[in-house]
Amino acid sequence: MSRIGLFITCVNDALYPQTPKAVVTVLERLGYEVDFPPAQTCCGQMHANSGYREDAAGLAKSFDRVFGSYDAVVTPSGSCAAMTRDQYPDLIGGDIGERVYELSEFLLDHAGVEDVGARFPHTVTYHPTCHGTRALGLGDKPLRLLRAVAGIELVDLPEADQCCGFGGTFALKNAEVSSAMLEDKRRHAAGTGAEYLAAADNSCLTHIGGGIARAGGPAPIHYAEILASTA
């Protein structure tokens, strides 16, 4: 029996407990036992991408210590998974990134399951987040899982492949450009008329949701929460 570690990410640790709970629900429903090592904090992406290499390396080493003994690490973030796979080899060496799976990778590639037994009778539009799609190469994996959900009605998001403008500290350093990108994303999402906007990264959803809270649009939701739902 392989040991599965759950990396919830710092963003979910601080703001979105419902997302890692949903991951636990889905994995346990499929018969997996999950472990949550409480010493976990952050993968170091914010520091690395903001230019603080030494700080990032320190956090990456902590990650490696906390998760090094697991056979697989599952995380509900395409961006953080990409960090461990893309940047860790150069930052700290080793190959832990190869054992870190974004949830949809774990479900489709490792568990071989497309229908996780969820039911979600709502209209949903899906935003493929940049790091998950491009850096990690998720393709349409989260979408394939969503298509198998009972009762769901998926609506295409226009210009879905366009970045929402988050970009970590980019949202602060170039707040005006970031906000202009956000407004276009929000407008497209609102135009779908969907009840929910799903994505594979709560950091991007914090950004899009922050705009939606002001100007309207579908309710942001991590797709793991849809997979956990049996309503």
Added chain:
Amino acid sequence: MSTAFPASSRRPRSDGFSGAAKVALGMPQLRSNLAHATGTIRGKRAKVAGELDDWERLRDTAAAIKADVQHRMPELALAFERNATAAGATVHWARDAAEANAIAARLTREAGAEEVVKVKSMATQEIELNEHFAAEGMAAWETDLAELIVQLAEDKPSHLLVPAIHYNRTEIRDIFRDRMADAPAGLTDDPAALAEAARLHLRRRFLSAKVAVSGANFAVAETGSLVVVESEGNGRMCLTMPETLISVVGVEKLLPRFADLEVFMQLLPRSSTGERMNPYTSVWTGATAGDGPKDVHVILLDNGRTDVLADEVGRQALSCIRCSACLNVCPVYERTGGHAYGHVYPGPIGAILAPQLEPGRHDDLPYASSLCGACYEVCPVKINIPEVLVHLRQTGPHQAGEQAAMGAAKAVMARPRLWRAALGAARFFSRPWRRRGFMRRLPWPGSKWTSSRDMPVPPGESFRDWWKERER
């Protein structure tokens, strides 16, 4: 240069990228011109790149050829000089912009001319050859339609391939009417009428020019040949009609073999204009008696390039073939235009090239990106632009306050107990906002977030509390 016409989005240097971007975002006409133009080219590129089933292998091959060039640059540059000289060209070496400009001006005077016609060229924009000629009391006339528009407007290019992308046709009509002495009376903004006016204007220049200045897309070491890829035929006129031809070529443009062109001539047109085949491809090797210019010069330009070579991560920027696909897919470029970057090379490639070519002068450009990766996905020579952006951020300077904040964040995140305490404190102090669910206004630097976005409030029960409860 005087002020641009009709309205410039040129970057005031002191404000840096974010200041200039803010100005550009406030120009609705500029934004709609850019969104329309980049959107159109983006669609065309995706369609024609998708037609080739060996597209990814072409990209890999091109990247490998360029990496080879970077490893063997001195050897290839000398081979180019040897072979071009044997074919009748004169090769000059220029360490920097000043040397290149001085050589070009001297050669022009030696040819008995005071003015030159120009093929569209990024290298000559980079060294500001036109400005140097003007300062010397000489003139350099752009003959590419869009470069002509920009030159008449006394503006700067805002895109590598479509330098007048920030103008629409009505604005171009106004520029021609006000700035082109031989513009026909009653000129309309019909694209055909505008092109015809430019054609007649340029034809007179081609017929009288003694000297032409070009860049080159490729310089083939094996044969000493130069290649210019263009789509209006103005390049062909410049390269064949005048008696003297001076080409300013960055040393990174070298290719080892003539056969390498097979790879790049498939990648470049599809990536840049979205065309399957390039309309006018000119290849010349030295001078040929009775055909084309008698006096052929090549100025091999360094201007910071060999310094970039020393950076193992950063040097992939020298693989760029100036196709501009990265500009057209970049969500930041699309909204700010090229002038906000404050450098002749704008967009994602500019954000990694400018700070390397001019160290210390563009330290904010690596941050002009959300790291979305769209640029890397389309780059025909597979420059990992996000990787270089992060690398330049990690090797560049940091603002002291930010550095302290980042250091503090790391100190907390590196200690699980402190991290849990910090999360607990955040939950405690945000209680007043919990019922509402979000915060609308935060103090600086959070205000930069809440300028346009609400901030969610930490929940009452964390995942950790829930997990501990359930373990019990």
